[in-house]
Amino acid sequence: MDEFTEDFFDEKKIEKAVKKGKRKTVIMLIFISIIVFVVLNVVNFAISAYFSQQAFKQWDAYVRLSTPNGYISETVDSKGLLGGQSHYKVSKDMKIKSLVIEQKQYQFGLNPSLLISRGSGGSIGVTGDDWQFGYKGNGWRDLMFFHPAITYKKYKNDEDLINQIHGDRIYEVALSFDKPYRQKDLPLFVLPEMTWFWVNTYSDGQLNTFKQEAEEHVWSSTFVREHEALGFSTNSPVFSTPNLEYEYKDFLSLLKTSASHEHQNAYSIMKDVNIDEMEILGIVIYGTKDEIADIIKDPIVKASSLGGVIDNY
Secondary structure, eight states, X not given: OHHHHHHHTXXXXXXXXXXXXXXXXXXXXXXXXXXXXXXXXXXXXXXXXXXXXXXXXXXXXHHXXXXXXXXXXXXXEEEOSSEEEEEEEEEEEOSSOEEEEEEEEEEEESSOOOOOOOOOOOOTTOSTTSOOOOBXXXXXXXXXXXXXXXXXXXXXXXXXXXXXXXXXXXXXXXEEEEEEEEGGXXXXXXXXXXEEEEEOXXXXXXXXXXXXXXXXXXXXXXXXXXXXXXXXXXXXXXXXXXXXXXXXXXXXXXXXXXXXXXXXXHHHHHTTOOTTTOEXXXXXXXXXXXHHHHHHTSTTEEEEEEEEEEEOO
């Protein structure tokens, strides 16, 4: 009994036991903290990766719809807490090779990062004396389109500009038609191997806006800009009446997926329009001078706009 009492009130043993208990508590807290840290990071990574993938699908759909033969060729994600931002490169397929034309960024997730972008514009083509076209990051002109339901004061015609360029080149040219054509009625019997079709996805409200702009604004600023023209590509030679059913279904799927509310509104317009009723307002073609010369001169072509130009090798 005395030995037990002495051990029970031995300060050194008590202090040793307390220290041992503290060490166990600290080790347990560190272990739990590590487990929680790992679990939270895994959860955060999984959530961020999910939203990153969803955002990629939405923005790639946006690019494929609004950039003829364009697509996202590379992304680099910066992940934060339950979200982040992605820096991406837009490339364009120019028939014989692809080139990066722009670099942009988008946010994703439940808590996306704050994006701050700075820049300044030049003075090229910003007055009423010349077409007010835009430029891509690599210096190419944005394509210009002219809706056949609108009467414009002036139409773009880049045939002479193309003829002035020397060397063996591949040209990207947007052609606007004199009226909408259903695919079975399109009178162009042979199209280049790579052709992008501009589809009539516009609501009455959008058309009224285009009409008002054409009437009230200077001629140099009234046209449909590249990102406002939606369409899809075919990468095989098109002879006589094109069969575009597969490409059209993919086009509808991209409209539904896109990050743009305007594209989703276009889907609500187009979802009940079958391939036989779809209207083609114009095309973007890729080829040498000889390959595109006859098409540009066709009577149904109301306007032509030169975009990218690359060496043919």
